[in-house]
Amino acid sequence: MQRRALLGVLATVTLLLRPLAALAQWHQEAFSAEQLAGALRALFGDRVPESSTAITLDVEPRIENGAVVPVQISVAVDAVTSISIFAQKNPNPLLARFHLSARCRPMVATRVKVGAPSDLMVVVETRDQLLSTRRFVEVVEGGCS
Amino acid sequence: MGDSIRIRTEHHAGWTTVRSIIRHPMETGFRVDPETGRVVPAHYITEVLCRHGDDVVLRCEWSRAVSRNPYLSFEFSGARPGDAFTLAWTDNRGASDSATVTIA
Numbered sequence: 001m002q003r004r005a006l007l008g009v010l011a012t013v014t015l016l017l018r019p020l021a022a023l024a025q026w027h028q029e030a031f032s033a034e035q036l037a038g039a040l041r042a043l044f045g046d047r048v049p050e051s052s053t054a055i056t057l058d059v060e061p062r063i064e065n066g067a068v069v070p071v072q073i074s075v076a077v078d079a080v081t082s083i084s085i086f087a088q089k090n091p092n093p094l095l096a097r098f099h100l101s102a103r104c105r106p107m108v109a110t111r112v113k114v115g116a117p118s119d120l121m122v123v124v125e126t127r128d129q130l131l132s133t134r135r136f137v138e139v140v141e142g143g144c145s
Numbered sequence: 146m147g148d149s150i151r152i153r154t155e156h157h158a159g160w161t162t163v164r165s166i167i168r169h170p171m172e173t174g175f176r177v178d179p180e181t182g183r184v185v186p187a188h189y190i191t192e193v194l195c196r197h198g199d200d201v202v203l204r205c206e207w208s209r210a211v212s213r214n215p216y217l218s219f220e221f222s223g224a225r226p227g228d229a230f231t232l233a234w235t236d237n238r239g240a241s242d243s244a245t246v247t248i249a
Binding site: 025026027031067068069070072087090091092094095096097098099100101103104105107108109110111112113114115143144 | 160173175191192197200201202203204205206207208209210211212213215216217218219220221222223
């Protein structure tokens with residue numbers, strides 16, 4: 001009986017801790033990757049994103065100051081669960097990753113640093129698809145110092 | 146608490162638009178302080194959690210390459226004017242802040 005009570009307590013504690021653990025997830029391996037391919041592999045394994053016109057990546061094609069690059073991403077498909085942004089030539093290509101609940105419109109806007117003229121890449125996960133788009137940006141003054 | 150965070154919400158036709166700015170240096174760890182000649186250690190937000198009541202609507206994982214004083218905007222459904230919206234961040238040094246606003 002005592003043992004059962006203890007197991008009950010442990011189960012409750014585990015259930016309580018789970019959401020906290022789920023909140024404290026920062027993908028060390030993906031953020032530390034120094035090449036785009038490595039960051040993609042860390043996040044998506046062997047799955048290769050399919051190039052898609054359903055993703056709109058709004059960014060100025062020519063950027064004076066790479067330290068502040070406004071980007072807006074919107075996706076014209078349902079059930080988007082994550083949006084990840086990469087800059088191919090940054091020291092660590094993965095810039096940011098957004099986990100969207102089912103209540104989010106598939107859209108985020110932020111500002112990022114881009115170190116050198118290169119492709120920006122966006123990868124979108126849906127419940128059953130992995131989609132991507134790329135866009136070259138010209139950077140006059142790099143923003144990674 | 147919450148001094149580092151500015152949040153504006155707008156509610157229209159069932160959708161809540163969030164626009165926020167967080168005051169944070171977002172140091173990459175590459176920058177050299179011109180006065181001391183030393184490299185300024187990396188100091189950047191790693192996670193941002195956006196909640197409507199107790200419900201997490203958006204979770205962000207950020208790198209040092211999100212710009213200084215980060216801007217974040219997104220939209221979600223299912224909230225009503227008067228509900229609480231909370232944004233909380235944590236950085237790579239373990240510092241954190243959070244702010245709650247009433248959805249307008």
